Amino acid sequence: MWGIELQKRNKISLARQIFLSLKQSILMGQISQGEVLPSTRELAKGLGVSRNTVCDAYDMLLTEGFIVSRQGAPSHVAEGLHITQKEVVSPKEHKRERPPIRWDFKTGQPDLSLFPWPLWSQMIRRATNTLSAQQLEYSGPKGYEPLCEEIAHWLMRSRSMDVNPEDIFITSGATQAFHLLVDILHKEGHAFALESPSHPGIRTVIQDRGHLLQWMPVDQQGADISCIRDKDISTVYVTPSHQFPLGGIFPATRRAALIRLASEKDFYIIEDDYDSEFRYSGAPVSPIYSMDSSRVVYVGTFSKTLFPSLRIGFTVLPKPLQAKWKHYRNFMDVQNPVLEQVALTEFLRKRKMDKHIQHMRRVYAEKRNVLLNAIEHSFSNAVQFWGDASGLHVALQFPGMEFGKQFMLNCRNAGIRIQPVSQYCSVQDNHKDKLLTGYGHLSDTQIREGVQALFELIAKNSSGSLEFK
């Protein structure tokens, strides 16, 4: 306690040991100046010694001026005693001098400056006012029931999905859903089938576990599932509404074929509906879940519609997977914190979510127009857009070009952060002519300047081989 370790058989008296120990801590700065020391009664109890012993020790500190005491007030540490800075030995970091990033085209980044924080704070305050002592207890791995109900209503409003709240399980974001699903759906000798390119989240978990992987190539309509027909597959992971990162929309024939195949070969489909909320043109795309809810695990998240550090997502689970999910979640981290779940319930119930998303859809649609116009202005017809109908990023194809490591380095040195599609691919030689431009978090000026900077760099790198206007 308070850095004091007593040795009862020591020749030095207990009082002196306490004195020496506290003095040392004060000198080393582990106890700061002005800090109030525990009462003699409390410290005596904590150390298992008599109160007189502690009084003696405090007297020694007082006498030597380490602590200051005023009638009736608790003793506190005197000022200006800290002599030795505790040495923090951090490994020498050899960071190369690099220019700051001026234009950051990273993907999946919402504009958090527009999040209605005062409104959210109000929901949090209300939640703190309504929580009961019972809600401070564990409530189990399924999640806050009223939240599951509101999510079911929300899925009907936003996605025309007819979901039973009993099948909805709250998660710490989509990341946790994928992690748990890899453990739950793994079958020995069977592979997880992933799109190539795809998000590294689920792929990394599968690889960390040493499970088999089967890649499905992606064209402008999403994954080509023909390559998994003759394979042993436990799970197929797809992003059908807006393929990540190429943006294709999985057409109905492929959806139906995938569901038939799942039924035939007895596998599950993980449907990652990661940014279906932000759609700017064309009609909404129904989730595969609506075609066959018994074969599909639907995964959604509020990281992009609200904010990432909220850590709330959800999954809609077929009945046969629910017992296993509860078991694994229980021994993983039990459940989400309760407070944000209560606040989010209210946010959905009051339709604040609907309003926020409507607002953000308009904002992102404008940013997208700025981006597309800037790109067309600079690159003319040397560039083709992939997946520009929805989401928070667009993939750009520059036919005939290859974006390798040197190009990326040049970008970085010019203050541009941009990702090549090839980094999400199974084999690095796929989609080498494509770049990803995330724009959700950028201002119009940043977008225009960033595109111009990118144009100059590409023009220089292509050494005249591309025809720009």
Place this chain on the structure above:
Amino acid sequence: MWGIELQKRNKISLARQIFLSLKQSILMGQISQGEVLPSTRELAKGLGVSRNTVCDAYDMLLTEGFIVSRQGAPSHVAEGLHITQKEVVSPKEHKRERPPIRWDFKTGQPDLSLFPWPLWSQMIRRATNTLSAQQLEYSGPKGYEPLCEEIAHWLMRSRSMDVNPEDIFITSGATQAFHLLVDILHKEGHAFALESPSHPGIRTVIQDRGHLLQWMPVDQQGADISCIRDKDISTVYVTPSHQFPLGGIFPATRRAALIRLASEKDFYIIEDDYDSEFRYSGAPVSPIYSMDSSRVVYVGTFSKTLFPSLRIGFTVLPKPLQAKWKHYRNFMDVQNPVLEQVALTEFLRKRKMDKHIQHMRRVYAEKRNVLLNAIEHSFSNAVQFWGDASGLHVALQFPGMEFGKQFMLNCRNAGIRIQPVSQYCSVQDNHKDKLLTGYGHLSDTQIREGVQALFELIAKNSSGSLEFK
């Protein structure tokens, strides 16, 4: 018409209703592949809606690939869409009628009615007022830095531990720490050594992963480590300050021997310091971490000192494990929500934690006295106490008795929930004469009545073979 029934007052638009209905009919095979759809004019007339509405519906079908259209030709249904919907039969649940639980002696249960909720709400409100847009972003798997610093100070004040905040990693409770540590510390062909009896948390994760387990028997001083000397061990998990559930305090000689062995055989020690804050008698026990921080992973939680649904714990990690930890946490759930971390930082900085724990220690000490007195009053010297110096539960030994399934069933039918120690053991025939009585959450009356009810049941079951006064 075409199986379409429109509800004009529905929230879903008419176009979307038409689309959903046609899609359903196509999937169910009620409209066959290749079939020509009615012209937009015809269907609009038939349904009594505008032609634009039908055009919109057809556009949605076209976008999702349900129909195919060629210039000038009528739209027809795409091929290969028919799937068969599988019927979901949910298993009937047969719940047996049971009397309500009147006396619940479950362990590890804090008294949440005494949690200073208004104070905590204030901290949450302040946190909502200070959070910046940047803090809504991901901040990475380590946790909120100011919180790590406050936890370091807190560990010095409460446990005399000298910890560098750089080595502290925030977790979603101790449960998540154990889950991650099993993945990080596993070595092929090496076992995890656990105390028997021990908490099922880490054991379940090890067993789910199919890793090897080595049990260490527990006596009144905690684990006996002699059995692991000649084994290949990757990790030893111990609860040295208050063995769970028997309450023994690991003596200094065993601690030193364990650390020497860890060094010799190159394994890590997980130190679960789960309720060291509530100690009622005797000198404080220093954590093993303080003896050799390079070999020990220290795990702490705020579930018992604050409340379980807060979901904040932490671990102090040796440097060589930190990169792997960050990687695994990143792909598990990224991080804790930010709001509670900011609030807890303030709660620690303002010494509200110290005050709350002081208060609760007094409360629990009184409850413990009530429990010990009630047991002595009823059972006289037929019972021996294990681990009554700290924590939120006491283990009771009834020499010569055996608490089996039938006894537990009798308890349950008498409205008593109580756990036998044997359920935490590697082999069920160990510690069969011991029961666990958690008391932190019970009122004095509940404790007295519960002990009386337990006495009556045991007296009946022991059929006079035990000598009570």
